[in-house]
């Protein structure tokens with residue numbers, strides 16, 4: 001394919017995405033809210049309120065969003081693209097809501113926190129752990145939604161809402177050292193199961209769950225490999241043990257829990273496809289991060305770091321995907337139907 005064709009392809013996809021989002025928004029009035037749980041892939045600002053380093057509250061984070069928001073990328077996250085697709089506002093960070101804000105919000109809340117995992121001991125001093133996220137949702141169901149919707153409407157609202165859960169990558173690192181094995185995958189999947197069961201017991205029925213991205217290809221890992229830029233196959237292989245079990249778990253819960261339905265999205269596949277064939281997606285740099293631009297040193301994006309000018313041609317913003325990579329993920333999920341199964345279709349959830 002020539003460069004022109006690549007550009008055209010990317011342009012056509014963007015237009016298709018906009019059309020699909022616009023029509024879906026019309027159809028999706030029946031999904032009343034989006035509740036978001038998990039880690040930095042979807043955090044919309046909760047970490048601002050958690051003790052410890054406030055890592056993403058400075059430029060260039062949020063530079064294409066207009067302002068730093070705590071999102072760990074230059075612009076929109078996959079949670080934001082899902083909200084657009086559903087015709088809902090972006091789910092605001094739970095910890096940032098005022099008591100008045102909590103009383104009036106009925107279109108969804110984001111409890112996710114960068115650094116958190118499934119396990120309670122994963123970065124528990126610097127993030128709002130999943131158990132706390134679920135307790136926050138429990139308080140929402142028992143104390144906040146009854147005020148906004150009326151006591152009798154809460155159960156129906158929760159059962160019709162969509163629950164995005166994105167977690168598991170941070171659990172694979174303990175004290176910055178990678179851990180992963182078949183045994184660990186079984187343990188972690190069981191801990192995840194327990195938490196999905198609790199959400200179900202609180203009334204959640206419709207789940208959107210992505211698998212764990214290939215951490216072995218994150219710039220902070222691959223740029224320390226030999227040759228430079230090569231993914232750690234060992235790391236990816238060990239993460240794949242967990243990813244294989246995740247799909248099995250979701251099918252199992254569907255047979256065990258009344259009303260449980262899900263869409264599984266293959267985040268790993270989306271990132272790997274962009275990395276393997278970047279030009280197909282208009283991506284020029286699929287290995288190095290946008291921030292910092294210099295790949296010597298610790299590879300952390302800091303307030304004074306130099307960063308790339310054209311974010312739309314990068315796969316990685318730091319270790320996290322750029323907004324463009326998140327948009328390509330949304331196209332693959334909602335339009336190509338190549339990474340989300342069953343095909344995400346609003347009717348699937350009605």
Ligand SMILES: *[C@@H]1O[C@H](CO)[C@@H](O)[C@H](O)[C@H]1NC(C)=O
Pocket residue numbers: 120121122124125
């Ligand atoms: C936090 O993690 C540490 C280990 O990293 C663990 O000892 C402690 O019990 C955890 N705290 C909670 C509240 O789970």
Ligand SMILES: *[C@@H]1O[C@H](CO)[C@@H](O)[C@H](O)[C@H]1NC(C)=O
Pocket residue numbers: 175
């Ligand atoms: C974490 O790693 C550092 C350096 O690798 C080490 O000095 C420290 O003892 C470790 N802490 C724990 C709790 O294992």
Ligand SMILES: *[C@@H]1O[C@H](CO)[C@@H](O)[C@H](O)[C@H]1NC(C)=O
Pocket residue numbers: 212213214236237239240243244268269272
């Ligand atoms: C990611 O996807 C590739 C290709 O689809 C697959 O070979 C690999 O095992 C997956 N890795 C993980 C971590 O799931």
